Amino acid sequence: MSRGGITAVIDWLGWRRRRQAADWRRALGEEQVRVLAEPDLAAPFSLEFPAFLEPGEYLLLAAGNIVPCDGRVVRGHSIVSDSPASEATSAARHATPAEGSELLAGGRVLSGWIVLEVTRAARDSRLARRLREGESD
Numbered sequence: 001m002s003r004g005g006i007t008a009v010i011d012w013l014g015w016r017r018r019r020q021a022a023d024w025r026r027a028l029g030e031e032q033v034r035v036l037a038e039p040d041l042a043a044p045f046s047l048e049f050p051a052f053l054e055p056g057e058y059l060l061l062a063a064g065n066i067v068p069c070d071g072r073v074v075r076g077h078s079i080v081s082d083s084p085a086s087e088a089t090s091a092a093r094h095a096t097p098a099e100g101s102e103l104l105a106g107g108r109v110l111s112g113w114i115v116l117e118v119t120r121a122a123r124d125s126r127l128a129r130r131l132r133e134g135e136s137d
Contacts, residue, residue, distance in 0.1 A: 034060040039074040050122045067107040071116040078112030
């Protein structure tokens with residue numbers, strides 16, 4: 001590979017990492033999510049910032065939403081990328097989580113919808129840990 005090609009790849013990876021960091025920060029607090037009163041689609045919901053989510057709450061996540069905290073799938077059908085970090089490579093990994101599956105913060109719902117039970121507060125999630133580690137570098 002030529003020197004110019006290597007530089008282009010490095011520039012592209014830097015851009016992807018900056019985009020990933022922006023996605024993670026948005027997941028942790030800038031974009032509100034739907035919090036259901038119970039794990040039923042007909043249940044009343046409120047909009048909350050992810051920073052205030054606590055274990056035991058139920059979230060309705062649809063296509064385009066970032067998974068804001070670690071949780072367990074209660075119901076729904078979707079395709080979820082495992083994390084924005086996987087998008088930094090050409091081989092992004094996607095999964096179709098079944099009911100009872102654990103999802104980690106930072107993934108993106110690509111299609112469909114899921115009801116997620118929060119198992120770890122956003123501030124204690126894998127995503128928050130990675131952001132804190134990145135800030136200390």
